[in-house]
Amino acid sequence: MEFHRNYLVLSNLYANFALGNSVPLFERHKYDALHSTLKIHNQLIYKLLISSTPMWLTNSSIGRKVIMSVSGIALILFLTFHGCMNVVALFSAEGYNWICEMLGANWYAVVATCGLAALVALHFIYAIILTLQNKKARGNSKYEVTSKPEKVEWASQNMFVLGAIVILGLLLHLFNFWYNMMFAELVGGDTTFATDGAYWIQETFSNPVYVVLYILWLVALWFHLTHGFWSALQTLGWSGKVWFERWKCIGNVYATVLVLMFVAVVVWFCACHYLCPAC
Numbered sequence: 001m002e003f004h005r006n007y008l009v010l011s012n013l014y015a016n017f018a019l020g021n022s023v024p025l026f027e028r029h030k031y032d033a034l035h036s037t038l039k040i041h042n043q044l045i046y047k048l049l050i051s052s053t054p055m056w057l058t059n060s061s062i063g064r065k066v067i068m069s070v071s072g073i074a075l076i077l078f079l080t081f082h083g084c085m086n087v088v089a090l091f092s093a094e095g096y097n098w099i100c101e102m103l104g105a106n107w108y109a110v111v112a113t114c115g116l117a118a119l120v121a122l123h124f125i126y127a128i129i130l131t132l133q134n135k136k137a138r139g140n141s142k143y144e145v146t147s148k149p150e151k152v153e154w155a156s157q158n159m160f161v162l163g164a165i166v167i168l169g170l171l172l173h174l175f176n177f178w179y180n181m182m183f184a185e186l187v188g189g190d191t192t193f194a195t196d197g198a199y200w201i202q203e204t205f206s207n208p209v210y211v212v213l214y215i216l217w218l219v220a221l222w223f224h225l226t227h228g229f230w231s232a233l234q235t236l237g238w239s240g241k242v243w244f245e246r247w248k249c250i251g252n253v254y255a256t257v258l259v260l261m262f263v264a265v266v267v268w269f270c271a272c273h274y275l276c277p278a279c
């Protein structure tokens with residue numbers, strides 16, 4: 001009721017302005033106060049409207065963080081599958097190539113690849129939006145900070161740079177593998193080794209430059225995952241006071257095991273090439 005009354009008083013004021021009537025000076029402070037109250041009311045109503053529609057996902061900063069978290073968790077699930085699949089190469093080249101054949105240019109694998117590309121794009125685009133938004137919110141305050149807070153982890157302060165390194169590494173990786181395998185099958189290029197994943201692993205990791213680049217890439221991925229894991233769960237509200245530290249610990253262990261699965265393949269095939277060329 002009071003809200004409507006305030007509106008009436010203010011519309012009366014605006015009407016007076018429109019008619020060229022002046023407002024007594026001693027009454028102006030009253031209108032100023034009302035004006036700012038109504039501004040807050042309007043903002044609240046706007047936020048309420050936004051939060052009751054799917055628009056809040058893209059229009060509010062928490063919505064954008066939810067998109068980052070859900071896409072990030074989906075990518076972690078993909079990495080879990082990919083890591084387990086790669087470990088098979090350590091034990092059986094035939095087994096690994098059988099999986100690669102299943103993931104070749106079959107319609108379901110192509111659909112999954114498109115979904116994966118969409119997820120990566122979504123995650124990256126929203127990372128840019130959130131980074132710019134945070135920079136804007138911080139304004140010039142970074143120039144006022146003389147020392148960094150001790151509690152804030154290095155990874156959390158460098159998530160965007162780490163993510164960018166992961167994307168660059170991914171482009172190199174797709175060139176090494178996907179381009180020679182699924183892409184070759186799709187466009188009808190040289191398909192001699194298109195389903196021979198074990199061959200491409202040997203080929204790639206017999207080159208020390210790639211070995212170093214992949215290890216650096218995987219280190220960046222580890223830092224990105226250790227922060228991303230618990231940060232995503234916190235955004236989704238699954239991290240109370242007690243679970244905050246627990247999720248952090250679980251995230252660190254999970255990211256370490258996951259990254260070690262990839263590192264094991266790189267190191268093993270590199271070692272095989274140099275220490276046991278006949279294997």
Ligand code: HEM
Pocket residue numbers: 079082086100101103104109112113116166170173177178181182197200201221262263265266
């Ligand atoms: C030693 C490490 C790795 C090996 C040996 C490896 C191996 C492979 C192989 C053989 C493929 C081609 C599959 C096919 O087209 O049939 C592939 C595709 C792919 N890999 Fe990896 N990978 C490794 C690490 C990674 C990492 C760390 C990431 C992500 C950060 C990644 C992301 C991808 C993606 C997105 C694709 C394309 C998947 C698709 O076509 O749907 N890989 N990888």
